[in-house]
Amino acid sequence: MRGLRISEFGRPPALADDLPVPEAGEGTTLVRVAAAALGHLDRSVASGTFPHHPPLPYVPCGDGAGRVEDSDRFPRGALVWLRGGGLGIARDGVAAEYAAVPDEAVHLAPEGADPILASCFFSPATSAWISVHDLAGVKEGQRVLVTGAAGAVGSLAVQIAVQAGADVTASVSRKERAQLVPAGVRTLVGEAGGGPYDALIDTVGGPGLPARLDAVEPGGVAVIVGYTAGARVELDLPSRCAHDVDLRFLNMIRRAPQAFALADGLLSRLSAGELTLRTDRYALAAAPVAWEALAAGRAEGRVVLEVADDR
Template identity: 80%
Template sequence: MTAAPPATMRGLRVGAFGRVPEVAADLPRPAAGPGTTLVRMAAAALGHLDRSVASGTFPRRPPLPYVPCGDGAGWVEESAAFPRGALVWLRGGGLGVARDGVAAEYAAVPDEAVHLAPDGADPLLAACFFSPATSAHLSVHELADVRAGQHVLVTGGAGAVGSLAVQLALRAGADVTALVSRPERAPLVPDGARVLVGGVDGGAGDGPYDALVETVGGPGLPARLDAVRPGGVAVIVGYTAGTRVELDLPARCVHDVDLRFLNMIRRAPQAFALADGLLSRLSAGDLTLAVDRYRLDEAAAAWQALAAGGARGRVVLEATGDR
């Protein structure tokens, strides 16, 4: 006779907005239901959105208490839609935003948020690849249309999105300069790129650039736009250094840089179509993504590292380890 599964599990619990989640050993173990797949988690990705939701400042709030983190990966435990034991990556369906997320030993996930991983996929990469890999690909290939021989500047070139944008631009045959904020970040830039530490003002660095992939934003953006040649392209991907920028519109009109913005909501169908190929390339080592690994009981340290900007790349919380 098969023993009944335990009634509780380990995981993270947000009991009040504005606090770091606590590690709990008595979370109710979820069950699969109609339209829902039960997943035994390998890892959950911890990102800035998860911190924003837990702070209570995000426009949508899950009912308290809740399990955080909207992205992750694991193995199907019970499902009417997916084979038992299949490795899946998880994203969508309001996970970690409108309902419980996946930072626990098990997660009950809406079927529409369950995606079969390609053969040979690495579970930890599957948990955290989607946002940085698809954002980088769409920025470099769809919006900037980077081609061989072009000169490309990538800001935040040591970060998750930036480092992948550097790699994709190099593979397209471009000459790439990666901007990093501090000297200690320079070794994290992928091989093959020229590294620039600090800001770009006017003719600084080795511009002019044909394209700018901007992951930093903030008050230094106008100077970086000035470093793009007239008729070049600047793609705004992120704004970790600040959300507000002052632009002199007559100067921008004269300089004539094509300013484009990455909207991942509008481009979600393209991103999901790219996902399997990008995860396969990452798992095979053709592309690399730095991953900082923490156990569930180290969640407070992971939370702090992300908040302080000390993460090398993506932060993942390992739930049950390798299968």
Template identity: 35%
Template sequence: MRAAVLHTPGQSPSYAEHPPPTAAAGTTTVRVTAAPLVPLDLLCASGTSYFGVPATPYVPGGQGVGVVESSDVHPVGARVWFFATAGMQPGDGAHAELCAVPDVDVVPIEAAVPDELAAAFGLSGIAAWMALSWRARLQSGERALILGGGGAVGQVGIGVARVLGASTVVAMARPESMSRAEASGADVVVPLEGEVDLVAAALAEHGPFDVVLDPVCGVASTAALRNLAEQGRLVNLGGAASDQATYSSAVIRSRTASVLGYTNNALTSDQRGEAITAVLGHAAAGRIRMQYDVRPLAEVEQVWTSKVAGESEVRCVLVP
């Protein structure tokens, strides 16, 4: 089969021939139709993640969409989303024509959405849905602030907050990505500009906030915490801007506020399945949106190099 094959950690994979997966008990083989290239794929392939240096050669790609080629559990020909552990554990991933994954990590797709869009949402959609509904327990009528509103998780988070009944959804985004946050349905988009005091003052015009979705950390997170409402909850699920933020003990104590952590790694396969099904269902109805680009898998080396260089923040979906 043709696949993106990584031979050396820290370098870009090449488009080449690679042995197809072999059928095994408890696994489903999927003919891939679309697979996103996400920051976790780049991190795992770099050899610098906490998962360790991956065994090479291997096919990257931690998730994808396709149709069942063979399985003892799922109907052949069924349209599915799947989760793979490529780069985190030995084995090949979704950036190929075929991918084999455990049966429990395969989720039927019933929503009428394009394969490329379903792939674009994937784990980012799961993270936004679960962080807001399960970790933050966002309630109808509460005010939500979505940091990194122009990123993949942020765009989904804006729609999820609206679906969960937030009375107001404010997003913060860098000036060059504000248009994506606006297109996702935010009531207000605040530009991330300046030092903490300026950012906090800009947010104060639209707060306080009951829930903050934070995939970025850094200055935006520090400023957002200053604008939490009484018993407000800030859920951090990433460090796209920085690994650290400074929080005031006085602010947290005086407002009985909570700073919570979230990771998709804490979810069961059932939780992942329920979350992606919910997100895709709302996406089919136009309530959750994301901008994305589609590129041929044959161009993976160029696309990968561009992503590592930070030349594009728009979610990229590779199509075999």
């Protein structure tokens, strides 16, 4: 079968035509893969510097979707999305025509779900929802700033906050990224200004974070979701104490049960067009190009490798 193979750490995957077709064994389901999502975690594992990785050579990508081919637990032909069970981290991932997946990593998709969205929705959609509703507690009429608003999590956070009735300002890093923000939303380019805001959903971190915290109203909330602009920040603690902004951090590992409980509803809303998740789609053979686009920050949405036509 065709699939991607990582044969050497620190190098992008190569397409292989001679991979063995796996078999469904006890506790595993054989899935004919329709699409696999390629993310920064997959690149980190393939670098060899991540704390965990499968033995070489291995098939990358820990998220995907497809149809059940053989299983003791799931009906043949059912659309399922794939996540968990060490996929792409402790064992082969799903960037191949077939994948043998632990049953606990197989999730039945709701009726009408889009296979491409099913392959890539979980992390950005659940992270955005929990950040907006559970951590920031956004309510109608509140002023909300979302940074990294052109990215997958940021764009969904903007949409979810707007649907909650908030007055949303979207911040993007470059002018050309402004077109990726949902239509009708106030957009700032570069370091965010304006305010004051009742809540900050920050997906970028970096040295500009203190200034963004200053834009939050005393007594407001700042949710730290990511750190694409830098993992280290210097805070002046006396001024932070005096300003009195509630600083909260998103930990999706701890919130995994909640995220899985939200998944069906979010996938249904995405598939129905009530929420939009931009995708950059590549053929499986173009995986090295997709890999480089992701590394260089050129991706305009979730990077998805189309393995088989499931339309």
